[in-house]
Amino acid sequence: MNKPTGLVFFPAFDWAISPTHPEREERLLYTRDQIFEEGILDLPEIVEYKPRLATVRDVARIHTCVPTVAKQTTEAHLVAAGGALVLADALMKGEIRNGFALVRPPGHHAMRMVHGNRGFCNINNEAIMVQYLRQKYGVKRIAIVDTDVHHGDGTQEIFWHDPDVLFISFHQDGRTLYPGTGFINEMGGPRAYGSTINIPLPPETGDDGLLYVLDNLILPIIREFQPDLIVNSAGQDNHYTDPLANMQITAQGYALLNKLLKPHLAVLEGGYAVESALPYVNLGIILAMAGLDFSHVVEPDNDPDRLEQKLEITEYISNVVNRLQADWRNREKLADRQLSPGQEFYERNKSIFYDTDYIQEEQLERLRICDHCPGYFSIETKAGGNGAKNSALAITVPIQACERCQREAHQLYREAKARREVDYIYLQENVDDLYQVFDCHKGIESIQE
């Protein structure tokens, strides 16, 4: 028999952002009811795993939590991230053919630097899992497809400069929905141009539009990228009943998407139609991943006539796809335009708002332009509002870093420690798998593990 599909189901029935927040206990209640009542956990095609707590090191590999991982995460966050890691282990040990972490709270709006909660997310479950796969198992190339209705801005930001992580997000157009980003021209940093692909879709996009984008854009790009693993950042709020968005995707659409995409690992993201969508969409995804018959997973109020995609939407989507196909073909030319000859550093300023916690953060990001590796980078950050008043400098040595970049990054860290101009200084050393923090006020250095 084929290997089974692994499932981690962690609905966190005792955790909520606040009692009436969309990210609350009730969110996966009916999903649980539906999955249990279907009896599919008795099938040999599905095996359930128990989540574990992600460690501080698991988180520190990808995030700089200011001041510490412990201050920015609750146990629920660590179990949600740990659930994804359990499946990553099961996959790499060859126990499962693929796996779905049905966990909450979600994570795809969490960026590399974490001062608080934004878009219901504190830490990025997929990014933590992806980095774990690379560092523990040496997986080289990974494609993440973000199928949430909201732009996966956190995941995009984390892998912006990484040419080995292909990040593709389709979502409702940022002009009409949170977080207001994810436009066609966002294609990655100068040394990773084209490893970020954004597909903004118009409101009322239906299953036809989704499958068109998949067949004509997402799958061809993935084939060309040749990833070792595919991850589905599985939001479910493109559903036609979602209260926070305006799309027309059905459970069948989501199931078909997974059947065609064949993700090795899927991690639940958003989706707040707790009753009308989630039970059916989650069931559809599980069945599709396990290779089981999902043709009968149809929402009770599904009216195919009403959900048929309008002609003008179809045309609009085809234009978006044409434009992105062209940009993808020309990516090398477009990448060249990002830098001037001999440029040593690439800088960008970022202004980030944490909508849940009302924190405003200003960042200066500096990437070392290197001919031998993607280059190390640093983020200078200052956060204000709602109790957060921290400044920090975080230096990241990516896993592919060359020796010179590694040496320079360490030098930068030492100099910053001597100057003590910010509250905290971090060295995120992905080559050595070592995560250091220096508290400038106390003058104490510690290792995050």
Add this chain to the structure above:
Amino acid sequence: MMKIGIDVGGTYTDAVLLDGSRLVEWAKTPTQPDNLLASLTGALDQILQVKGAGGITRVTISTTIITNLVVEEKYEPVALILIPGPGYNPKAWRLAPETRIIKGAVDFRGKIIQEIIQDEVLTVIKDLADKGFSKLAVVGKFSIRNPILEERVREIILGRYPDWEVELGHTTAGHLNFPRRAATTVLTAATKAKYARFVRQVEDAVRERKISAPIYVLKADGGTVPLGKSVHHPVDTIFSGPAASVLGALAMTGEQETGVVVDMGGTTTDLALILAGQPLVASQGAPIGHYKTQVRAFAVTSVALGGDSGLRVEDGQLKLDSRRYGPAACLGGPGPTPTDAFRVLALTDIGDLSLARGSMAELGAGLGLTPEEAAEEVAQLVTSRMVEVIEEMFRVWQEEPAYRLWEILHKAVERPRNIIGVGGAAVIVDRVAKAMGCTGFLPLHGRVANAVGAALAQPSVVVTLRADSQRGFYNIEEEGIQLPLPEGRDFKLADGVKLAEEWLKKRGQALGVEVALEEREVVRQEVFNLVRGHGTVGRIIDIIIQTPWKIEGLLEQQTMAAGRGGENHE
């Protein structure tokens, strides 16, 4: 207080007579597979021989009748009508040879999302009638959240065929799991008549012997139910044998810690976990034959390894067969068995030593070992296999999925401390215990542990309540009913617990059990705020409440001293 316990097992029928907590009489007779009633009365008559039937206050039976009926497929044909609604393709399940799928659907909150179509039902049952069916199981997805569709189908069926037997899914109780509910309902429909006949015969047989005491039957979850009431849920009595042996082991050892009960038979060994003095209940219902049911049962692992398992040498390696070729060589059987090894090692005095030695010599020849060395090799192999299975049981228990943060953070890491041997396990317990760094216990009357367990078992009552204050309904899963909530939208957790308590008492009365509410245990309580738009519109409250699991006291002369060769863990 004179109590009788009878366990009609697959191989032996045990009976005991207890005076309070003292074992007065006991009997062990071979079970006649074709006549369970005769097996039962035979053992009963033996223990009544000396003292007679005077003063007996209770008779409790544990039996394998349902297991036998199902495994040997000695039941009448049942057709299954499913009302699945949306979800996994219902045709993919193989739940009954004759399954029909009809329209109609209920969702997770008990809302009817598609009605039954009368003409469709009539067409289906006409066809089933033509095929000669008159027993039906009708099972809907989420019927425990709203049984109305199942009831409508029954009305339509009985309107046309008033004498048909129709079993409805929601009445077989159990939790969310539609295919298991269907399997349990089919088995209930299939076995109800035969089981009822068996119950009448047992009642008659007991009354003929001038015993007027109430008769109970043991369920797979270690609780008892009055024999007369058990006819409604016959499949609850499957697996009561292993439950009886666990209860017996607890009664004889007073186990308060974490341990394993090992019950070794001829062809299989049953292993059960005790966690801090409480038998572990399986997270899923018990399997029976190829059916996965919703029957609440102790978590018992059966290993195809017993005293009569075959032994052979393959490529210079000693191998254990899961098959039984016959009795042990020392009892005139065809080849070497673990029992022969234990005989040679003087761990048992069963059968003929020279025959046992001969079989070990034969085995040893292929291994280049003396008979004694070969026997030692066999004992080690059996021991390591047992240890493997026990470790795996603990691993599975530790790895059981958890859905609340609290469970993930607080699940204790338990290790077994005691290994308790009953049945034929005496020969191996000390070795297993030693290998695991545990203490071995051999209860004095371990041979009749099952009957002792049955005699001391107590009734148990469970209530699973879900209240939905927005919809204004609540369900009691065990009753398969839905009723309006008394207090509308302001229904809070405390109201839910009170309501569950009322039902615990009510269900207790129906089962002839006095429920002491101060002892009740809340197994689960969860509140979900229902938020629509910007406000809270109600709550969903889940509560599971039960009477504490217990046995009626410990058997006197509880244990043979611990540690015959076993090391004390402390």
